Amino acid sequence: MDYAVSLLLIAVGAALINNFVLHYFVGLCPFLGVSRRLDTAFGMGSAVTFVISIAAFLSWTLTYFILRPGAPLTTLIAGRPLDLSILNYILYIFVIASSVQFVEMYVRKFFPHLYRAFGVYLPLITTNCAILFACLEIMKHVSGVDDPSKVWGLGQSLVLAFFAGIGFTVAISLMAGIREDLDLCDVPAALRGAGITFIVAGIMALGFMGFTGVDRGLEKALRKDGHSRAPRREAVVHQQTGTGALGGEGAAGGRS
Amino acid sequence: MRTEDGPTPLERFIRGILPENPVFRQMLGLCPTLAVTNNVKAALTMSAAVLFVLFSANVIVSLIRGLLKPHLRILVFTLTIATFVTIADRVIAAFMFGMSKQLGPYVPLIIVNCIIIARCEVCASRQSVWHAAADAVGQALGFTLALLSIASIREVLGSGTWLGMRVMPGVWPDWVIMVLPPGAFLTLGLLLGLVNWLGTLRRRPAS
Amino acid sequence: MEKDSQTSSMKAGAGNYFVQAWLVIVLALLFGLALAGVHSALSPRIAANKLQETLAEVPRLVPGAVKAERETVGGIPVYRALDKDGAVAGWVLPASGQGFSDRIELLVGLDATAGRITGLYVLDQKETPGLGNRISEEGWRAQFRGKSTGKPLVVTKGGAGGESEIQAVTGATISSESVVGIVNRAVTAFRAALKASGE
Numbered sequence: 053m054d055y056a057v058s059l060l061l062i063a064v065g066a067a068l069i070n071n072f073v074l075h076y077f078v079g080l081c082p083f084l085g086v087s088r089r090l091d092t093a094f095g096m097g098s099a100v101t102f103v104i105s106i107a108a109f110l111s112w113t114l115t116y117f118i119l120r121p122g123a124p125l126t127t128l129i130a131g132r133p134l135d136l137s138i139l140n141y142i143l144y145i146f147v148i149a150s151s152v153q154f155v156e157m158y159v160r161k162f163f164p165h166l167y168r169a170f171g172v173y174l175p176l177i178t179t180n181c182a183i184l185f186a187c188l189e190i191m192k193h194v195s196g197v198d199d200p201s202k203v204w205g206l207g208q209s210l211v212l213a214f215f216a217g218i219g220f221t222v223a224i225s226l227m228a229g230i231r232e233d234l235d236l237c238d239v240p241a242a243l244r245g246a247g248i249t250f251i252v253a254g255i256m257a258l259g260f261m262g263f264t265g266v267d268r269g270l271e272k273a274l275r276k277d278g279h280s281r282a283p284r285r286e287a288v289v290h291q292q293t294g295t296g297a298l299g300g301e302g303a304a305g306g307r308s
Numbered sequence: 309m310r311t312e313d314g315p316t317p318l319e320r321f322i323r324g325i326l327p328e329n330p331v332f333r334q335m336l337g338l339c340p341t342l343a344v345t346n347n348v349k350a351a352l353t354m355s356a357a358v359l360f361v362l363f364s365a366n367v368i369v370s371l372i373r374g375l376l377k378p379h380l381r382i383l384v385f386t387l388t389i390a391t392f393v394t395i396a397d398r399v400i401a402a403f404m405f406g407m408s409k410q411l412g413p414y415v416p417l418i419i420v421n422c423i424i425i426a427r428c429e430v431c432a433s434r435q436s437v438w439h440a441a442a443d444a445v446g447q448a449l450g451f452t453l454a455l456l457s458i459a460s461i462r463e464v465l466g467s468g469t470w471l472g473m474r475v476m477p478g479v480w481p482d483w484v485i486m487v488l489p490p491g492a493f494l495t496l497g498l499l500l501g502l503v504n505w506l507g508t509l510r511r512r513p514a515s
Numbered sequence: 516m517e518k519d520s521q522t523s524s525m526k527a528g529a530g531n532y533f534v535q536a537w538l539v540i541v542l543a544l545l546f547g548l549a550l551a552g553v554h555s556a557l558s559p560r561i562a563a564n565k566l567q568e569t570l571a572e573v574p575r576l577v578p579g580a581v582k583a584e585r586e587t588v589g590g591i592p593v594y595r596a597l598d599k600d601g602a603v604a605g606w607v608l609p610a611s612g613q614g615f616s617d618r619i620e621l622l623v624g625l626d627a628t629a630g631r632i633t634g635l636y637v638l639d640q641k642e643t644p645g646l647g648n649r650i651s652e653e654g655w656r657a658q659f660r661g662k663s664t665g666k667p668l669v670v671t672k673g674g675a676g677g678e679s680e681i682q683a684v685t686g687a688t689i690s691s692e693s694v695v696g697i698v699n700r701a702v703t704a705f706r707a708a709l710k711a712s713g714e
Contacts, residue, residue, distance in 0.1 A: 061613075070617070075489050077342040081422060084335065138398070138554040141416045142390040149386065181339050181420045188413040198592045198609070242505035243497070246335055250497030257490040264616055265689060271613070375538050384542060391546040395553050402557040405564040409639065467644070484645045 057274045059211045061267050066212050067219035069264055072182050074223055074257040079182030083224055084249055086173065093228035097221025099170035101214065103148075103155055103177050104186050108213030110147045111187040112194065112206055119143065120195035137195055144187040152178045182220060186213045226256060317442035320431065324446025330423045331454035332503045337423040341455060342492040343414050348471045351459035352452070353407050357396045357415055359448035362424050363441065364392045369432040370440035376433060385428045386419070393418045423447060461495050462486045568638065569594060569607065569622060576624025576634035577605035589708025596624075603627045606709075609638075610701030614693040617641040619650075623698055625664070629706050635659040635698065640690075647690035655684055655691075659698065664706060667699045 070076060073083050079100065086096040117125045119140055122133035156174045160167045177183060189212060193204040230252055239248050315323065330336045340358070344350045365388045369376075376384060397415045401408040408415070418424065427447055432440040463469055466486030468476035485491045566585075573583040573596050580596035587593065594607040605627050611620040617640070624634035637651040649655060658681050662668060666679045670692045673682070683691035 077339045077489070077492065078417065080338040080342070084338075135558070138394060138550050138558075141394050141397070141419060142387070145386055145390050145419050149383075179420050179422060179425065181417050184417060184420050185413055188416055192413070201590075240501070242508065243501040247497050247501040247504065250493045250500065254490045254493030254497060257493055258485075261488070261490065268613065268615070268689060268693075372538065372542075380539060384539065387539070387542060387546060391550060394550060398553050398557045398561065402560040402564065405561075405568070482645055484643065487644050 059207060061271055062208055062211050063215040064267050064270060066215040069267055071219045071223055071260050072185065072216050073220055074260045076185060078185040079180055079220055082176065082180060083227065084246060087224050087227040087231055090225060090228045090232060093224045094221065095170040096173045097224050099173040099177060100180065100182060100220050101217025103152055104183050104213045104217045105210060106151045106155060107148050107183050108186055108190060108209050110151060111144055112190050112209040114143055114147065115191055115194045140191055144184060148183050149178050186216055227253065317438045320439055320443040321446035324443060324450045325453065329450040329454060330447055331451060332500060336426055337421045337451060339417060340414050341458065342496060344411055345455055345459040345462055345492060346466065346487040347463045348459045350410055351455040354411060355452035355455050358418060358451055360396050361389060361392045361418055362427060362448050363444040365389050365424055365428055366432040366440040366444040367437055369428045370435065370437045373433045381433065385425055389424055390419050423451060458495050458499065462491055466491060572622055572636045573607055576607050576622060576636055578633060580604040583607055588712050591705055591708050593705065605633055608701055608705050610697050612693065612697035614640060615642050615647050615689045619693055619697060621697055623701060629709050630664055632659050632662045632664060642690045647687040649684045649687065650690050650694050658682060664702045668695045670695050
């Protein structure tokens with residue numbers, strides 16, 4: 053039960069609260085480049101979700117068994133605990149590049165329909181920082197953690213990656229929906245293109261900030277031992293600040 | 309093999325700073341541009357790391373460009389970049405521990421920063437070491453300029469300080485939103501609009 | 516410059532794949548050596564940085580302590596704080612948990628029997644600037660000093676006066692409650708482990 057709750061919290065956190073695009077700013081290149089139309093945006097989102105899950109599986113396996121300080125496999129071979137974490141970044145980027153290649157070949161051969169839907173986006177994903185960022189998040193929870201009971205297992209890593217992909221799909225699809233309508237608006241010439249997209253993204257990020265604290269409420273509702281925490285809307289105070297008034301528009305824009 | 313005509317080192321250097329500014333003009337390397345600009349110090353550290361990685365990668369790629377063939381090109385670029393990013397990451401962790409905690413995953417994310425791979429591809433794999441070095445410094449300065457402008461706006465409005473020094477009067481109510489994610493998007497969007505607007509102003513008298 | 520392009524065009528023959536493979540291997544070896552050098556030169560320093568962050572706070576967290584040693588009590592990693600005669604002055608307990616916007620990492624100072632909290636330090640937090648991040652301020656953290664660990668701490672808004680009461684940071688009740696929750700859980704677990712280990 054506790055495990056299921058922790059998975060749910062990771063999922064909500066990755067998809068909504070700490071949305072990869074709107075909170076961590078990773079995956080911005082496709083977020084800007086492929087968000088002109090809703091169907092292509094959704095295709096890109098699906099491709100990212102697919103690749104990010106595979107990369108998470110591979111990078112967790114590598115980190116857990118080989119790379120982290122005192123990993124079982126290196127200890128077995130060398131006879132003493134080794135620390136190979138200096139190779140982390142190099143191996144992750146190769147894992148990502150090769151899994152993208154592999155996924156592309158596999159999908160083209162066995163799922164031609166799927167390939168037509170998002171195949172063209174696959175090569176672009178190698179340099180998508182969202183994938184590497186997911187690997188790094190997993191690394192943070194596996195490598196060099198003091199308390200062995202807090203080391204993430206495969207389940208947590210996969211849930212984080214998959215729901216981060218879902219969050220990316222949600223954000224890019226919302227943005228594409230808004231941009232389709234934006235084409236009909238009279239945007240000042242200087243702001244056309246990237247400028248207005250960033251401003252819309254800023255308003256969306258304001259809207260997504262409203263999710264902050266949702267995980268604590270969920271945790272309290274689901275865990276009976278709730279450690280005297282009450283979910284309260286801390287974010288409301290932000291509306292006193294200059295741009296806070298835009299929050300309402302953000303929510304409205306997100307729905308359109 | 310392509311011929312060596314094309315911009316001179318000086319042209320490469322100057323172009324990187326404003327006419328081909330990596331952030332405002334080419335829209336490359338956006339994730340650190342937004343993520344580490346809530347204070348000026350973090351932005352400067354990130355710029356220095358990018359300068360180091362871009363310079364080293366450009367010089368090495370330019371040195372071995374005669375041996376490179378297309379199908380292994382990207383592999384070699386990635387290997388080179390990932391190595392220097394790891395070195396930069398460890399140096400920051402060893403000598404600026406607090407800063408390395410603050411920058412977190414955004415230092416390793418330099419590996420997939422499009423600026424570096426684009427410069428290796430466009431300039432370093434085609435031109436001499438001097439061109440590549442000048443290009444790296446120019447582009448990195450352009451990147452620094454962009455980060456510095458965004459970080460200054462965000463830190464001054466959001467925390468009332470610049471590089472940690474108090475610049476706003478005490479009655480200034482810190483716009484907390486500026487140091488949070490939405491402030492990053494809004495600042496960059498408005499700055500892009502400003503840069504475009506200035507560009508059209510300059511073009512208009514000419515035409 | 517021109518010499519380079521000539522050599523490369525001469526090599527563009529059948530043996531080219533070997534040249535390519537050798538290039539990658541040689542580069543990988545060189546980079547591997549560079550990384551090994553960086554690793555052996557800097558990793559002790561990085562590890563020391565991480566440890567120093569905790570050790571530097573020990574004298575402020577546990578009165579009278581001059582140094583600390585890392586150990587585990589009942590599976591819980593903890594630092595044993597020693598005074599200048601080498602006697603146990605108290606404990607420094609690392610604790611972490613979910614805050615309002617991200618994880619909060621704390622160090623809790625305890626006396627030798629873990630009966631009272633002697634100090635609190637915030638190692639890492641990403642709470643809202645200007646509101647939640649005021650949990651790092653000395654003035655707020657000082658409330659924890661001297662609190663008994665026998666009863667769980669509770670958060671109050673407005674005036675706090677009671678023995679086990681902590682006054683919330685204005686506008687950041689959740690961050691305050693998170694810190695108190697993390698402290699309560701860590702201290703309870705550690706007290707049980709300490710009792711079980713018979714110290």
